[in-house]
Amino acid sequence: LTTRSTATGARAPVPRHTWLRAPALITAAVLGAGVLAACGDDDGTPTLTWYINPDTGGQARIAQECTDEAEGAYRITTSILPNDADGQREQLIRRLSANDTGIDLMSLDPPFVPEFAEAGFLLELPGELQEEVTTDVVESAVTGATWRDEVVAAPFWANTQLLWYRSSVTEAAGLDMEEPVTWDQIIEAAQQEEATIAVQGDRYEGYVVWINALVASAGGQIIEDPEAEPEEIQAGLESEAGTTAARIIRDVTSGGLAGGGVTTADEEAARALFQGDSGGFMVNWPYVWAAFAAGVEGGQLDEAFLDDVGWAVYPQAVEGEEAAPPFGGILLGVGAFTEYPDEALDAMTCIVAPEKQAAYMVSDGNPAAAIEAYEDEEVQETFPMADAILESLQQAQPRPQTPYYGEVSGSLQRTWHPPTALDPDTAPANADDLIGGVIRGEQLL
Amino acid sequence: VSTTTLAPERGRREDKRAQKAKQRHSERARAERRLGWMLAGPAFITMLAVTAYPIAQAVWDSLWSFRLTVPDEREFVGLRNYGVILTDWVWWDAVLTTLLITVVTVAVELVLGFALALVMHKAIKSLRPILRTAILIPYAIITVVSAFAWQFAFAIDSGFINTWFGLEDTDWFGSFGSSIVVICLSEIWKTTPFMSLLLLAGLAQVPEDLQEAAKVDGATWWQRMWKVTIPNMKAAIMVALLFRTLDAFRIFDNVFIMTGGANGTETVSFLAYRQTISRVEIGLGSAVSVLLFLCVVLIAAGFIKGFRVDLSQARGDR
Numbered sequence: 138l139t140t141r142s143t144a145t146g147a148r149a150p151v152p153r154h155t156w157l158r159a160p161a162l163i164t165a166a167v168l169g170a171g172v173l174a175a176c177g178d179d180d181g182t183p184t185l186t187w188y189i190n191p192d193t194g195g196q197a198r199i200a201q202e203c204t205d206e207a208e209g210a211y212r213i214t215t216s217i218l219p220n221d222a223d224g225q226r227e228q229l230i231r232r233l234s235a236n237d238t239g240i241d242l243m244s245l246d247p248p249f250v251p252e253f254a255e256a257g258f259l260l261e262l263p264g265e266l267q268e269e270v271t272t273d274v275v276e277s278a279v280t281g282a283t284w285r286d287e288v289v290a291a292p293f294w295a296n297t298q299l300l301w302y303r304s305s306v307t308e309a310a311g312l313d314m315e316e317p318v319t320w321d322q323i324i325e326a327a328q329q330e331e332a333t334i335a336v337q338g339d340r341y342e343g344y345v346v347w348i349n350a351l352v353a354s355a356g357g358q359i360i361e362d363p364e365a366e367p368e369e370i371q372a373g374l375e376s377e378a379g380t381t382a383a384r385i386i387r388d389v390t391s392g393g394l395a396g397g398g399v400t401t402a403d404e405e406a407a408r409a410l411f412q413g414d415s416g417g418f419m420v421n422w423p424y425v426w427a428a429f430a431a432g433v434e435g436g437q438l439d440e441a442f443l444d445d446v447g448w449a450v451y452p453q454a455v456e457g458e459e460a461a462p463p464f465g466g467i468l469l470g471v472g473a474f475t476e477y478p479d480e481a482l483d484a485m486t487c488i489v490a491p492e493k494q495a496a497y498m499v500s501d502g503n504p505a506a507a508i509e510a511y512e513d514e515e516v517q518e519t520f521p522m523a524d525a526i527l528e529s530l531q532q533a534q535p536r537p538q539t540p541y542y543g544e545v546s547g548s549l550q551r552t553w554h555p556p557t558a559l560d561p562d563t564a565p566a567n568a569d570d571l572i573g574g575v576i577r578g579e580q581l582l
Numbered sequence: 583v584s585t586t587t588l589a590p591e592r593g594r595r596e597d598k599r600a601q602k603a604k605q606r607h608s609e610r611a612r613a614e615r616r617l618g619w620m621l622a623g624p625a626f627i628t629m630l631a632v633t634a635y636p637i638a639q640a641v642w643d644s645l646w647s648f649r650l651t652v653p654d655e656r657e658f659v660g661l662r663n664y665g666v667i668l669t670d671w672v673w674w675d676a677v678l679t680t681l682l683i684t685v686v687t688v689a690v691e692l693v694l695g696f697a698l699a700l701v702m703h704k705a706i707k708s709l710r711p712i713l714r715t716a717i718l719i720p721y722a723i724i725t726v727v728s729a730f731a732w733q734f735a736f737a738i739d740s741g742f743i744n745t746w747f748g749l750e751d752t753d754w755f756g757s758f759g760s761s762i763v764v765i766c767l768s769e770i771w772k773t774t775p776f777m778s779l780l781l782l783a784g785l786a787q788v789p790e791d792l793q794e795a796a797k798v799d800g801a802t803w804w805q806r807m808w809k810v811t812i813p814n815m816k817a818a819i820m821v822a823l824l825f826r827t828l829d830a831f832r833i834f835d836n837v838f839i840m841t842g843g844a845n846g847t848e849t850v851s852f853l854a855y856r857q858t859i860s861r862v863e864i865g866l867g868s869a870v871s872v873l874l875f876l877c878v879v880l881i882a883a884g885f886i887k888g889f890r891v892d893l894s895q896a897r898g899d900r
Contacts, residue, residue: 227859234650234862256651340844397751398738400844409739540651543861554844555756578647581672581853581870582861 183211183477185484187242188218190225190467195501196244203487211480213242222246222342226543233258233472240472241481242488245290247281247468247535248542251363254284255540260471260478262288270489277464277533278506284538285364289470291489292506294497296465297529298350298420299522300449306332306417307447317460319453320351320385323418327394332417334389335407338399340554345536345546346463347420348553351382353461353534354454360537360545360572367541372572379565381454383553390556400555412438420451422465423526427502448522450529464533466506504530547582548572637875644869650862663869673853673870677877680849683762684830687769691826692819694770695777702778703785721775729839732768758845765836765847773829777822784818785811824885828878850874 189196200213207213218225226249232240234256245253253259262270267288271279278292300318307314310326327334337343352359357378361371373379390399396410404421408428411419419425429446432438451462469489471481487493494505495513504526510516511527520526537545548571553564574580644663648656667673698717705713720728736743736754744752754760788811796806812819834851841847843856854874858867 223860230650230862231859234653252651258651340842398753398756400756401738401753406739547856547860578863578866579666581667581670581866582856 182209183480185211185213185241185475185477185481186239187213187215187244187484187488188229188240189215189244190218190222190246191220192501192503195497195503198500199488199493199497202493203484206487207480207484211477211484213484218244222249223543226252229253229258230256233474236474237472238474238476241475241477242484243470243472244293244467245470247278247464247466248538248546250281250290250468250470251284251538252540252542253470254287254289258470258473259289260473260475260481262291262471262482266482266486269486273491273508274506275508275527275530275533277530277535278466278468281464281466281535281538282468290468291470291485292466293469293489294466294494294503295506295530295533296422296463296504297526297533298346298422298451298463298465299525299529300452301411301419301421301425302447302449303332303411303416303418303445304447305445306330314447314449317450317453319456320389321456323452324385324388324394327417330417331415333396333410333413333415334394334417335402335410335419335421336389336395336399337403337407337420338386338390338395338554338556339401339403339406340550341403342546343403344554344556345549346465348382348386348549349534349536350420350451350461350463351385351454352378354451354458355379355381356455356458357382358537359549360539363537363539367576367578370539370541370573370576372545372569374565374568374572376565378454379568380561383559383561383564385454386553386556387559387561390559395556400557412442423504423520423522424502426520426522448525450525450532459532461532461534462529464530464535466503506530541576544575544582545572548575551582640868640871640875643864644872646865648863648865650864659865663866664873666866667869667873672848673850673873675846676848676850676853679762679847680831680833680851683766683769683833683849684827686766687773687830688823688826690766690770691774691777692823694774695822696781698774698778699781699785702782717778718775720772721779723772725772725835726839728772729768729836732764732771732836733840736764755841756845758847761841761845761847765833765840768836768840769830769833773826777826780822780825781815781818784815784822787818788814820885820889824882827881827885831878831881832874850877 187196187200197215200215204212218228225244225246229240229243229245230253233253250259270291271282271288274292275295277297278295279288281295282288282290282292300323302314304314307326310330312318312322312326323334326332337347349359352374355378357376358373361373362369365371374382389395396402396406398406398410402410404425407419407421408425410416411421411425412429412432429438429443433440433443451460453460469485471478471485475481489507491505491507491509492513494507495510495516497503498505498510499513499515499519504520505511505516508527511523517523536542539545549568552568552571553559571580571582575582645658645660646656647659647662702710702713702717723731733755735741738744738751738753738755741754743754744750752760754764792810792814793806796810801809832851833849834855837843837847837849837852838855843849843852848856850870851874854867854870856867857863857870861867
């Protein structure tokens, strides 16, 4: 080699040298970056990861605020879960059943709380904390956060559906919206005024929300003893309440009252129908109010539309009997396998503080679970219907609280969909059979 | 006289030579086989690790009643899961839906794909690369993305199909028939290019002299197609059919995105997904997966035995 380099002059080693240097430089750069990254993570501050459902940035802001308030005790970062509740549940279950230590905090859809608690995925809350997070909180949220007489998660925000209506339609139909109205009255008014009733009839969780609200409003319950062993769980749809619920669903959806696309309609499709020319009534979550306002601001909707929109507590299924509106929202759970249980519990109390809930309600449009938040001036200003929401939340009924909620919901979606072809005489019994069979492992879903 | 005496001796000598040649040949064959194993060995081991192991695990899991959220209640149930599945109409419904989608899409794709392959085959040289790229674009799109595109196109609120054809409030995803039509259309649009590429390879294998001979004999285009082209590319057609049938039978994305299994559009792999991933019933879900696997094996075996498809012909050996 030496002879060659001397023979060919000094040119040979030069290209060889640069050749060797490039990988060395890359290696150095990678190592350097690694060291720098490690520096950032390793200053001794525990980092808590909060798995959140997608929102408009409110949870990330709260994470930052609580990080600041912790004054170096811990840091909260957020990690976004899939869009729909089922996807969120699937991801969390997959991780937690593999004992993922990286899940410190999680935003949970209420129906899945019993399943998570029963599987031991949620860190037990100390007694005084159980009391703290459920004091001055709307009733439905407390029920939703409780499993086998223990509070297993902290109510963070609580959702409920309202009945939205167009004043022009109700006035023309002579419907007094100051008093509670029934589904039958709405159907009659809509038929009379050739207006639509926007509901959620797609084969998804939102449809089950509607079914449950109707059954509960009619005084029934989908699962009679949710805490029973799987072999003994009894479904209760084959009852007067179940038949009433099925009849209302059929009456609303058949005959085009709920729009042509009702069998695939979700919340957004319902909102679109309500905003349309034939809009009359709609049951939907309060987020629509912010969406209406944004529509007016963006020029897609008329200012007059916003003035025409009215709201009331959910319609009654049986005249004179208080309605049981849907309950939704988010409960905050602490992962059972967290490396920082004390910090995570502390962060939990910070996140669910009433003033944080009030600010979150204003920024993201999601109603607070804390009663105190509704006294907030800004909340009252942004949500003219705040009192209706609070009233609705106090009488709302959670969906069946069973570790087999997925099976219950799936069975209902299969036996009660499409809503347009629902037979009130057979659908309740069919659903009962399927729910029982599936939970006992005798049938597929 | 000398020749007759010589002949057997020469014959014997030739015999010996042939034997020696045979020995040499078999030694060479052995060496070749060894080399073959050495070359294919790593791939074979990898395949065992990533395919055989998960399949064996699924078969084992399918014999248990096991729910991810109650790991303590894991219980050996033997073949009960299979009994539950095979006596449930949900399974048979999914099988029928899957078969319907498979038969319809593969049949349409074969005809369309063949036409496209002919166009590509006959196109002038300068046009051919552009044509091939254009035809391949749908195949390059991720299935989930194309499923969303088709769903948006046919959606009742934001879709343009209803507006274009003046269909007003037609809810395409509201009933079984129309949902299946859209699912099949999307599937056909997306995978016809694959079919046509495989068929194009077959077309290229048809000897040009046979075509010319037929032409000289006065055969019409149609006669040449049926008597020369298609018989000569039978192997390629069968391989294309086999691949597409296996693919189509495992359809998942389109159904998942467009209907979520509503209105009876659930397919077998979607059923497996829901038992395993949504319900976290690992045992039951594994049993569905094993049955799906058996269906696929049956289809493959049926093709290979029934139509005498020789997979080696796909690479041009004759």
